[in-house]
Amino acid sequence: MAEVKKENWFKRKWEGLKKWFRGMKSELKKVVWPTASQVWNNTLVVIVVSVIFAVIIGLVDMLAYRGVLALLGLIG
Numbered sequence: 001m002a003e004v005k006k007e008n009w010f011k012r013k014w015e016g017l018k019k020w021f022r023g024m025k026s027e028l029k030k031v032v033w034p035t036a037s038q039v040w041n042n043t044l045v046v047i048v049v050s051v052i053f054a055v056i057i058g059l060v061d062m063l064a065y066r067g068v069l070a071l072l073g074l075i076g
């Protein structure tokens with residue numbers, strides 16, 4: 001039986017890398033990019049929601065702090 005010679009390791013890797021870039025280019029052509037106004041609207045939504053959650057977390061933290069102080073006041 002004849003021995004089958006494998007391709008060079010570098011050549012296999014190079015071909016795989018070329019295939020990956022071709023696939024990436026093909027997928028990027030399918031992407032629907034948002035408009036500038038959509039980006040601004042989404043940015044504002046993220047900022048507003050972040051501020052709301054920061055206030056909620058701050059209030060919960062303040063209540064927990066005062067609760068711990070009240071419990072320590074009962075002990076001391």
